[in-house]
Amino acid sequence: MAEIRVNHLKKNFGDFVAVRDSSFTVKDGEFFCLLGPSGCGKTTTLRMIAGLELPTDGKILLGGDDVTFRRASERDIAFVFQLFALYPHMNVRANIGFPLKCDGLSSSEIRRRVEETAQILRITDLLDKPVSGLSGGDRQRVALGRAIVRKPKAFLMDEPLGALDSEFRHVMCGELRALHNRLKATTVYVTHDQLEAMSMADTIAVMNNGLIEQLGSPREIYDRPASLFVADFIGSPSMNFLDTHAALASGASELAIDGTKIGIPAMRVSVSESDLVLGVRPEHVSLSDQSTLRGEVFGVEYLGTTQIVTVTTKRGMVRARISADMKASLGEHVGLSFRPEKLSVFDKSSGRVLKSALHEGGVHG
Amino acid sequence: MSARSSTAHSVVEPSSTSKLVASVLVVVYALVTMIPLFWIVVTSLKSPPDSISYPPKIVFTPTIEGYCNLFTNQTRQTPEFLATLPPATTACEKVTRERNMVIVGPSNFTKRFFNSLVIAFGSTALSVFLGTIAAYGFSRFKVPLKDDLLFFILSTRMMPPIAVAIPIYLMYRELGLSDTKIGMILLYTAVNVSLAVWLLKGFIDEIPREYEEAAMIDGYTRLQAFRKVVLPQATTGIVATAIFCMIFAWNEYAFAVLLTSGDAQPAPPFIPTIIGEGGMDWPAVGAGTTLFLIPILVFTILLRKHLLRGITFGAVRK
Numbered sequence: 047m048a049e050i051r052v053n054h055l056k057k058n059f060g061d062f063v064a065v066r067d068s069s070f071t072v073k074d075g076e077f078f079c080l081l082g083p084s085g086c087g088k089t090t091t092l093r094m095i096a097g098l099e100l101p102t103d104g105k106i107l108l109g110g111d112d113v114t115f116r117r118a119s120e121r122d123i124a125f126v127f128q129l130f131a132l133y134p135h136m137n138v139r140a141n142i143g144f145p146l147k148c149d150g151l152s153s154s155e156i157r158r159r160v161e162e163t164a165q166i167l168r169i170t171d172l173l174d175k176p177v178s179g180l181s182g183g184d185r186q187r188v189a190l191g192r193a194i195v196r197k198p199k200a201f202l203m204d205e206p207l208g209a210l211d212s213e214f215r216h217v218m219c220g221e222l223r224a225l226h227n228r229l230k231a232t233t234v235y236v237t238h239d240q241l242e243a244m245s246m247a248d249t250i251a252v253m254n255n256g257l258i259e260q261l262g263s264p265r266e267i268y269d270r271p272a273s274l275f276v277a278d279f280i281g282s283p284s285m286n287f288l289d290t291h292a293a294l295a296s297g298a299s300e301l302a303i304d305g306t307k308i309g310i311p312a313m314r315v316s317v318s319e320s321d322l323v324l325g326v327r328p329e330h331v332s333l334s335d336q337s338t339l340r341g342e343v344f345g346v347e348y349l350g351t352t353q354i355v356t357v358t359t360k361r362g363m364v365r366a367r368i369s370a371d372m373k374a375s376l377g378e379h380v381g382l383s384f385r386p387e388k389l390s391v392f393d394k395s396s397g398r399v400l401k402s403a404l405h406e407g408g409v410h411g
Numbered sequence: 412m413s414a415r416s417s418t419a420h421s422v423v424e425p426s427s428t429s430k431l432v433a434s435v436l437v438v439v440y441a442l443v444t445m446i447p448l449f450w451i452v453v454t455s456l457k458s459p460p461d462s463i464s465y466p467p468k469i470v471f472t473p474t475i476e477g478y479c480n481l482f483t484n485q486t487r488q489t490p491e492f493l494a495t496l497p498p499a500t501t502a503c504e505k506v507t508r509e510r511n512m513v514i515v516g517p518s519n520f521t522k523r524f525f526n527s528l529v530i531a532f533g534s535t536a537l538s539v540f541l542g543t544i545a546a547y548g549f550s551r552f553k554v555p556l557k558d559d560l561l562f563f564i565l566s567t568r569m570m571p572p573i574a575v576a577i578p579i580y581l582m583y584r585e586l587g588l589s590d591t592k593i594g595m596i597l598l599y600t601a602v603n604v605s606l607a608v609w610l611l612k613g614f615i616d617e618i619p620r621e622y623e624e625a626a627m628i629d630g631y632t633r634l635q636a637f638r639k640v641v642l643p644q645a646t647t648g649i650v651a652t653a654i655f656c657m658i659f660a661w662n663e664y665a666f667a668v669l670l671t672s673g674d675a676q677p678a679p680p681f682i683p684t685i686i687g688e689g690g691m692d693w694p695a696v697g698a699g700t701t702l703f704l705i706p707i708l709v710f711t712i713l714l715r716k717h718l719l720r721g722i723t724f725g726a727v728r729k
Contacts, residue, residue: 098624118627125628131621135643145629196629 048109048199048232049074050095055104057090057256064090066256068104072200072249075230077223079243082253083279088236089204091253095234096125096202109199124193126203130185132177132192138164139173142191149196163195166225182210186218190225200232207242219245240280244268252276270405271390274397277325283354286326288361289394293319301391304360306339309386311403321394328354330385331366333374337381343374357382448704455697462693476510477694479503480687481520481702485512487688519681520699527677528706529592531660534599538656539649541600542607543615547637549608550615551623561612564605572602573665580669592675595667599660606659607652614648615641650717654710661707678703 050072057065065087072078080088093099095106097118106114113121124145132141139160146156164170167187172180177188186206193201206222207215223246226233237243243250244264252259252267252275260272271277277285290303296316300307301324308324333355341359348370355366355374364382374380391400399405425433454462456473485507493513499505507514545564549557579598580589588594618641626636642649668680682699685692 096624096628098628118624119630119632121628122630123628125625127621127625129619129621131619131625133622133625133640133643144626148630148635192625192629 049107050078050200050232050234051105051107052091052095053105053107055091055094055106056102057087057094057099058102063256065094065101068251068253068256068258070251070258070261072232072234074232077226077233077235077246077248079247079250080234080236080253081240081243081247081250081279082238084238086253087256088238088253092202092204092234092236095200096123097121098125122196122199124196124198124201126189126193126201126206128205128208130189130206130209132180132185132188134176134178137174137176138169138180138188138191141177141188142173142195145192145196159195160191163191166194166228167191183214183218186210187221190222194225194229194231198231200234203233203235205237206235207237207239215239215242222246240282244280252279254279269388270399271325272399274323274325274392274394277390277392277399281327283328283365283367285390286328286331286364287392288324288326288359288364290322290324290361291319292322293317294322294391294400299386303339306337308339308384308389310389310391311387313391314401314403314405317393317400322400323392323394325390325392325399326364326384327388328365328367330388331364332368332383332385333357333366333372333380334383335381337383339382340379341382343376343378343380346374346376451697451700451704453697454693455695455701457694457697459687459692459694462697474506474694475502476506477692477696477698479506479514480692480695481685481698482518483507483514484516484518486515487511488513518685519676520678520685523676523678523681524702526592526671526675527661527679527703530595530599530675530677531657531706533592533596534603534660535653535656537596537600538603538607539611539653541604542611542652543642543645543649545604545608546611546615547641549612551620561609564608567605568602576666576669579666583670588670590671590673590675594670595675595677598666598670599656599663603656603659606655610652610655611645611648614645614651618644646717650714654714657710658707 052068052070052072055065055068057063068087068091070078080091082088090099094101095108097113097116097120101114104114105112108121108123133144136144142163143156143160146159151159160173161170164173167190169184169187169191172184172188177185180188186209189206193203207218210218219242226246235243235246247264249261250264250267251261254275260267260276262270262272267276268280271280271285274287278287288303290301292301294301294313294315294317296313298316299310299312301310301322302308303324310324329352339359341357341364343355344358344363345354345356347354347356351370352367353370353372353374355368357364357366357380359382366382368374387404390404391402392398393400455477456475457468457471458474458476461468461471462477479502483503488511490511493508493511496508496513499508504514548554549561554560583589583594583598586594588597622640622644623633623636626640627633631639662679664679667677671677671680678699682696682703683691685695685699687695
């Protein structure tokens, strides 16, 4: 196992810039997720780490060695493809053993390692079956088996659960994380599914337009989004955004929206009069009659333990996740209040968050 | 599952009437296509007078005379001379002597047939080999002017090959390739390779790159990945292409007539020139044609199982 270090990685396809300038380090044994919408450059980044694409600029270090221009076959990494890429002309055993054959191991050693791997993945009974008859989940396990059998320096996975049914995806998420806990293998996992990333990753890099917008633990990314994009992309339903125009002094802990003063974490920077965006997660919104920030209930989605109440205000729609016991009926006029210590303030023109007490270690969720 | 798979293929179960009509059509079509073949085989078993009798004889006594005439050269002798000869030992000798003929030696048919085999298999192997490599290159790599090159390759087939017969004849004479097997192999390869590249490119395009990428990440070189992962999956395409190339090279007549006369002559220009006493020896021609049909039939039947695509389905989910 090894650490992966990516320095100022860039990739152009003709005029199209796929990856602008990515730098990150995947620690030894870490489960690292590249998360972003399609076309954000996450797969290209992964393919460059694998050696399937050559970067336009930048460096990739694998366990301290510069592998930027080394062949894929010389990097000692394993790759799990979205479409599994199981060799159709071989059975399960041959598929898993294929990487070992290349290393010139004896057939008895290959047999032993393949069977050991199959046991880890609980697919021993499938070993002598052709791959064409397997279910999606079993194919996924065989693909994982082919990756782990060789004990490589790192695993790279390109949306490995993307081809599975959503219910099964959830099961495989658990299995993948359990496998990772067992093998402690450095893993880079690409996905566009925030739930997969949040539930499995130690560290998430949120990518957009070829840039890493934010790098952090799932909790950091959810609680303290660094940009409007991250705030919007992570969370379901996504964060509410309220536009305002104001100046904020360092230390300020109030922001006025339509005359209503809203408590915010103490600012650590000061901004002159400009367009700002207040970000509020739905679960930090509550309905209170006292508040002067008012609106009309537009929709109610009942989800069992909670319900999502959509309220139209002068500043647009605000969604609140409130307890399912509370009563909210369509057309009702309600007041909204927010949990002050949980709010984020963004600079609208740059899209970046403004530093506040929220970003200081202590305030956790 | 079973319900789903049956509806996937036919929405409505065909009625018994339409099944009957379909069966009748199939039988009629089969008869129409089989009659010429049947006629050839029947002619090969007739005696020369039976083969040209009119109306054609449906009932006749089969004889191997056609095959004997095909494989041997004979001369006519007087009955007095025949009486002096030792008794006929082989079936063919008996048949020919009844017509006052004597076998003087083997004919050229075996040699022509062998030439056909060498030229057809040689050019098929070469076309498919070159076609596979070129198709893989066009399919996987950034080739400068790729589209133009592919169009150029295709354009070599836009003209009937015989249109360049004269220049090729002159070139071959200069190069000493006239009437050589290697010359014929090269010529048929040149004609077939464009078909091979286009057909195989289609097949290889369909094989996801992930297979090679997976193999290369697993430690194999590109050439190894090509051999161990791409080739086995391209088998269907390679076999189909080989059959097409084989059929062309096996049946080609015009260039064979023009460029070969002796050593390298294949069977097609030879068979129709078998002349017996008093005109065409139709039973011998029939016999030659019958035998000529067999290799291509065997070749196709042997490779038929590779034409089934089933095994490659389902390993990658799209």
